[in-house]
Amino acid sequence: MRNALPIRRARRAIPAWMLGALVAVYLLAILNRSLWGEVHQALAASQGIAGWWVLGITVCCRLVGNLVLTLALVTWPRIGKPLLAILVLVAAASAFYASTFGVRLNEEIIQSIFETQWTEARQLLTLGSVAWITAFGVLPALLILFVPVRFTPGWRGLGWRAATIAGAVILMTVPANLAGRNYVYFERNHRGMYEVFNPYAALSGTFHYLQHDVFRKKATMTPIGTDATLAPSAAMAARKRVVVLVVGETARAENQSLQGYGRETNPEMKREGAIYFSDAWSCGTATTVSVPCMFSNLTRAKFDKPLAKSRWNALDILQHAGVDVFWHDNDEGCKDMCARVPHDDLTDAKVPGLCDASGCVDEVLVHDLPARLAAMKSPALLVLHIRGSHGPAYYQRYPAAFNVFKPGCETAEVQTCTYEQTVASYDNTILYTDHILGEVVAALKATPDVDSVMMYLSDHGESLGENDIYLHGADWDTGPSQQKHIPMLMWLSPGWVRDSGVSLECMAQRRTQPASQDNLFHTLLGFFDTRTTVYQAGMDLLAGCRS
Structure with missing residues (x-):
């Protein structure tokens, strides 16, 4: 009898892969409206390219594979649900400001977010933004935290995870290679779409900010212009x-x-x-x-x-x-x-x-x-x-x-x-x-x-x-x-x-x-x-x- 309750809870729990899949669908369908609008415009401008529909499939595979890879890397026992909840919160906030103000989450914007003073930052926390982020970020994050989830144990679980990661990598690379230089051209000219791709944009911008500004080894201060002197007309001016x-x-x-x-x-x-x-x-x-x-x-x-x-x-x-x-x-x-x-x-x-x-x-x-x-x-x-x-x-x-x-x-x-x-x-x-x-x-x-x-x-x-x-x-x-x-x-x-x-x-x-x-x-x-x-x-x- 003492083991009955845990067994019933385990039966009610959904598999971890299913939670990851639901989160992926939610992120792609609800919190990436700006992304899909930008992809649609970019592909519409590329219709003159032979096989442009193949290019469209390639772009979608790349984006989906990127998200699947991200979720597979964070969905681990004990820490998986909190990390997924954080990603949804970040994606919801990013989606609001991207769709409302046209903000693009590049490295400079991420740095501005970290370095902006509270008196300035709080002006972005309006009634509309709080309501939107609560509805599309906080509530889904709470649902993720409280839904019972079961993880596949041991080597079998690691095998499934490795297969998922490998599948995501294949999804990101194989179609791109098949599309050839058409995709290379598209990627080079439309890199901006990644700045509205949630939660990739915030994660990438934060990583580069930390890499380039926070954790980069501080260079020794280099004085320049040490020969600088004021001309006599300036140094000894009567006025x-x-x-x-x-x-x-x-x-x-x-x-x-x-x-x-x-x-x-x-x-x-x-x-x-x-x-x-x-x-x-x-x-x-x-x-x-x-x-x-x-x-x-x-x-x-x-x-x-x-x-x-x-x-x-x-x-x-x-x-x-x-x-x-x-x-x-x-x-x-x-x-x-x-x-x-x-x-x-x-x-x-x-x-x-x-x-x-x-x-x-x-x-x-x-x-x-x-x-x-x-x-x-x-x-x-x-x-x-x-x-x-x-x-x-x-x-x-x-x-x-x-x-x-x-x-x-x-x-x-x-x-x-x-x-x-x-x-x-x-x-x-x-x-x-x-x-x-x-x-x-x-x-x-x-x-x-x-x-x-x-x-x-x-x-x-x-x-x-x-x-x-x-x-x-x-x-x-x-x-x-x-x-x-x-x-x-x-x-x-x-x-x-x-x-x-x-x-x-x-x-x-x-x-x-x-x-x-x-x-x-x-x-x-x-x-x-x-x-x-x-x-x-x-x-x-x-x-x-x-x-």
Whole structure:
């Protein structure tokens, strides 16, 4: 009698292979709608290829085999059910953000997820997302955990597992080899489908992030530009020299009135006569790439995050040369770029009127700007890292006084708003950023005996629903221009123009020529007349316009 209950439970339990098969069907049929939509579009574009239907079968076999292999590798006694539950939860969350915002889970997005601060991350936890993930992730995961399962014991169980793994490998490789170069062509041109393949995308992105950034052996810090010195004209200038660099967040060129946009989103910079570079491009489509890249001398074509973080950047070189450098942050941190210079973080500050539970508006960076600039020694570089237009809660990025363009989208679930509402709230963030830049210029103009520069550029752009894509983080080669074409501008004080010999007529011509974040490293060195072998005058935005 004592053994009767376990026997009855064992009889009610389903075989482990059946649970794995049910989970596989659920993942493929329910949590991969974005994947199948992308595969359908890709195959439709390939119908001109002879035997394209064979190609379609091959692609499906590859994807199914990949998933079967993953499930076979995790479905073990004791740990199998918890691992399957976790995979379903991850796949459900990935499916929601992929189908809702068009997010692609590449390595950069995974890194952003791990490094995003809680105040930013919680804005993605909306009522809609929690309800969806609960229904399609939490409840199925609980069902997996509580359903009784029996595993085939001993060598017989290992034999079945080995056969399943072998079958999955055959399913992934044999049809692909039979399809020949047609499949090679398809795979090469549609790698992006794996970035919406659940749960493969999250697992692959996390693995590569851990491999490249977390567990990769930390390289010894390599100083570059150790020969850097300030030219006598800069080091012994009678007048104080100050540069304020404003690093923007998620601003795209398309919505700047200085770019030709219909709404007046840059009134203060227009009034101040800022030099706007209309053909400027980012290094990446995510902060984790663009911020390290813009301060590095590697350029976008040669950029490697671990390498960039193991070398001195522009801030290190300028500090070494004698510039007083300070990083003032209200966003997601400096991505190690300010690790060796003085810096602070105001994302959790408690400044009345400027900060609340959702964080601080960007005026927290400039409300004491005159005093901070006065305290810095000459020559000085102050970096302001603003929150800018960080989404999806655009409506939280500006005070009520800047709610100018209406009606806006008053929720982080921008997919529930009309395109016009989303754009209106986004445009208000651009207008507020323009005001912040105006505050910087006003503080610099208040000290006419100081030669000063204000430079602004965004880290990357943003998609606002065009082609059902939201936010940012797309693959550079295939991503929309809205995520890569960025605003970049500069304001020069009359004293700086006079003492540096900059021709404003020349700059008026330079502003329409191509520019990018690759120029920032050399432009910063050029601001302070830095003499070093790593400086390239051809990459300095002002070099060709100095007399």
